[in-house]
Amino acid sequence: MQFSNPVIPGFHPDPSICRAGDDYYLVTSTFEYFPGVPVFHSRDLVHWRQIGHCLTTVEQLPLANAGASGGIYAPTIRYHEGWFYMATTNVSGMGNFYVKTTDPAEPWSAPIPVAQGGIDPSLLFDDDGRVYFQSAMAGPEGSGIYQCEIDIATGVMLTESRLVWKGSGGAYPEAPHLYKINGMYYLMIAEGGTEYGHMETMARSAHPYGPFEGCPHNPILSNRSLESSIHATGHADLVQIPDGSWWAVCLAIRPVGYPMVHHLGRETYLAPVTWTADGWPVIGQDSHIRPVMDGPALPETCWPVPPVRDDFDASSLGYEWTFLRNPAPGSWSLQERPGHLVLRGHKATLSQADSPAWVGRRLSHMDCSIRTALEFDPRTEGEEAGITLFMNERHHYEAALRLVDGRRLAVFRRTVGSLAVEEVHECPQGQVILHVQAEPNQFTVSLETAQGMTIHLGTAETRFLSTEMAGGFTGVFVAMYATSEFGGTSPASFDWFDYEAAEA
Numbered sequence: 001m002q003f004s005n006p007v008i009p010g011f012h013p014d015p016s017i018c019r020a021g022d023d024y025y026l027v028t029s030t031f032e033y034f035p036g037v038p039v040f041h042s043r044d045l046v047h048w049r050q051i052g053h054c055l056t057t058v059e060q061l062p063l064a065n066a067g068a069s070g071g072i073y074a075p076t077i078r079y080h081e082g083w084f085y086m087a088t089t090n091v092s093g094m095g096n097f098y099v100k101t102t103d104p105a106e107p108w109s110a111p112i113p114v115a116q117g118g119i120d121p122s123l124l125f126d127d128d129g130r131v132y133f134q135s136a137m138a139g140p141e142g143s144g145i146y147q148c149e150i151d152i153a154t155g156v157m158l159t160e161s162r163l164v165w166k167g168s169g170g171a172y173p174e175a176p177h178l179y180k181i182n183g184m185y186y187l188m189i190a191e192g193g194t195e196y197g198h199m200e201t202m203a204r205s206a207h208p209y210g211p212f213e214g215c216p217h218n219p220i221l222s223n224r225s226l227e228s229s230i231h232a233t234g235h236a237d238l239v240q241i242p243d244g245s246w247w248a249v250c251l252a253i254r255p256v257g258y259p260m261v262h263h264l265g266r267e268t269y270l271a272p273v274t275w276t277a278d279g280w281p282v283i284g285q286d287s288h289i290r291p292v293m294d295g296p297a298l299p300e301t302c303w304p305v306p307p308v309r310d311d312f313d314a315s316s317l318g319y320e321w322t323f324l325r326n327p328a329p330g331s332w333s334l335q336e337r338p339g340h341l342v343l344r345g346h347k348a349t350l351s352q353a354d355s356p357a358w359v360g361r362r363l364s365h366m367d368c369s370i371r372t373a374l375e376f377d378p379r380t381e382g383e384e385a386g387i388t389l390f391m392n393e394r395h396h397y398e399a400a401l402r403l404v405d406g407r408r409l410a411v412f413r414r415t416v417g418s419l420a421v422e423e424v425h426e427c428p429q430g431q432v433i434l435h436v437q438a439e440p441n442q443f444t445v446s447l448e449t450a451q452g453m454t455i456h457l458g459t460a461e462t463r464f465l466s467t468e469m470a471g472g473f474t475g476v477f478v479a480m481y482a483t484s485e486f487g488g489t490s491p492a493s494f495d496w497f498d499y500e501a502a503e504a
Contacts, residue, residue: 001295003046003270005230006252010364011265011475012038013194014074014120014175015249016237018084024239025104026249027054027075027086028268031474032066034323037075037086039104043301045239045247045270050319051105054086060099060111063325066092067353068392069472071325074120074175074235077104085152087114087121087133096121096135098155112155116148124178124185124208125152132208136174136189139163145176145189147209165212167191168201168219175235178208182279187212188220190234194266194473197224198234200250202281217276221250221283231255232266233289238273238281243297246273248283253467256366256440261466263391264363265475272296308500312341317359322477324358324390331357331482340375341494345383345482351393351415357492360390360479363438367502370436370478373495377429378403380488384411387434389443389460390477394418395470397460398481399434399445401427410447412457416464425455431495436478438462 008015014029026040026048036055040048055061055072063071075088086108087098096116099108114121118137125131131152139146144166149158167173170191179186186204199222203212223233236250252269253262271284271293284290310318312334323332328346336342341359348354376385378401386400398413402424410427413420430450437444445457463469465476478499482492 001046001300002292003295005269005289005291005293006254006267007046007249007270008040008048008268009264010267010362011477012268012362013251013266013473014235015251015268016076016177017239017249018077018079019239019241020079020084022242025077025079025084026268027077029074029473030072030322031069032063032071032092032325033474034061034063034326036061036072037088038319041104044298045241045296047300047302049303052319054099054108056107058326060108061090061326062093066325068394069474076122076177076237078123078125080125085123087123089119089121089135091119098123114150114155115157116146116161118146120175122177124180126180126208132178133157134164134176134178136176137161142166144173145187147178162209164210165189165203168214170197170199170201177237179238184279186281188236188238190236191219192222192224192234194232194235194251196231198222198232199224200234200236200283215280217280217282217287219287220281221248221271221287221289223252223288226288228288229254229291230269230289231260233269236283241296241298245296246275246281247271247296248273250283250289252289254366257463259468261463261468263462263466263476264366265467266473308498310497311339312494312496313339320361321359322361323355324360324479325355328355328357331355332359336491337493339495341480341497343385343480343482343492343494344489345385345484345492347484347487349483349485350388350390350396350398350481353393357482358388358479359481360388360477361499363389363476363478365501366438366440368438369498369500369502370438371433371498372480373431373433374401374480375431375493375495376401376482376490378408378488378490380484380486380490382485383483383488383490384485385482385492386411386480387436388479388481389436389465390479391465391470391474392472395465397443397445397465399436399447399457401432410455410457412445414460414464416469423458425457427455428453
């Protein structure tokens with residue numbers, strides 16, 4: 001079986017994987033978005049379906065202090081003696097912690113903090129019952145990977161933190177994962193920063209605290225300087241399947257244009273792992289990730305294809321939907337008007353590091369069509385509702401309805417850093433259908449009125465919503481939103497939302 005990368009498209013960075021019998025579970029970073037840390041399930045490593053989130057309550061994931069690209073960094077998932085553990089960092093809250101459950105699709109525990117500093121925590125359950133906790137930090141012995149032993153029941157550190165490896169010499173040694181393979185301890189990390197020079201390196205030792213010997217073939221994964229559609233490969237995790245073979249998941253990007261930029265965010269990729277005669281792993285084909293690769297020898301297990309349309313008929317939102325930080329009470333409802341998602345705007349706007357009335361999903365395809373039906377009759381100046389293509393509070397585009405001087409107008413706004421451009425069109429009363437046609441290099445935005453008229457609102461470059469322009473670690477979301485500059489309370493009712501990918 002051949003498969004195409006990425007296996008999980010769109011903003012799903014820092015993947016970590018574990019195996020429980022014939023089932024595989026994967027988690028990724030979420031930063032300032034809520035709920036936190038999506039959980040994916042697969043039986044063949046190629047086809048994945050989301051089954052929930054690890055962090056679903058404000059108590060587990062407070063994001064009030066999370067600016068752009070704050071919040072949750074780099075989770076690790078591990079399975080041990082019937083329990084699943086997910087360790088991560090809330091850089092805007094308690095720091096390093098883990099949660100646990102016996103069923104990844106069900107609620108996870110309250111956070112268990114670990115006092116060791118840094119980011120990107122990971123766990124190794126050793127054969128003798130000891131549990132080792134690793135993180136990337138700048139400590140008393142310099143920057144690198146530090147480790148301690150913990151009591152897994154309480155998170156209490158049983159030893160002091162010790163530097164175990166500084167990496168092979170690349171910048172920002174991070175994303176540690178420690179494995180015990182054939183009696184040896186293998187420490188795999190990311191280096192070079194999560195950018196075009198990203199790479200994965202490996203070291204090993206006979207003891208969990210080292211000294212660690214670097215792999216002579218480092219980096220064991222990197223697509224740097226290749227003529228490829230895939231770049232910035234790194235932040236990997238390993239898993240072994242029943243036939244004894246090893247596989248890796250990692251992040252990478254698909255840039256477009258020249259100079260290259262990427263707007264979908266860092267995505268999840270899969271690659272085989274081979275071992276050299278002297279016992280070192282190599283990820284992919286000669287340490288490179290390819291767009292099409294040969295898959296694992298596992299029975300193919302496909303999941304139902306998600307429907308194009310969400311009618312908002314369910315009593316809860318699907319797993320694909322997310323909020324920008326913790327949603328404000330009363331800002332959204334599926335019960336107020338059955339069959340509709342109702343948003344009630346408040347003073348938080350899209351241009352603030354705040355929690356506006358906002359329900360969105362990841363833009364996961366270069367080519368796709370997005371449509372939503374909106375009923376919104378603003379009664380107060382400054383009320384606005386529509387759809388946004390959102391990277392962060394300084395880089396976003398909107399197509400919306402707004403009341404200005406007593407007239408309902410269709411607004412198309414492009415905010416790029418300190419610059420903002422707005423175009424307005426008269427819009428008759430009644431329901432409107434907002435349409436975004438996404439292509440690799442541009443978005444085309446239009447509006448259909450209840451009277452059957454189509455208004456072309458404009459086009460906007462994907463480039464200005466890219467990481468290279470906007471900064472940070474996230475990707476573009478497409479979201480329904482409502483704001484109210486002066487405190488009006490007119491409801492914005494979204495009847496349905498379509499997301500249709502053109503890509504195979």
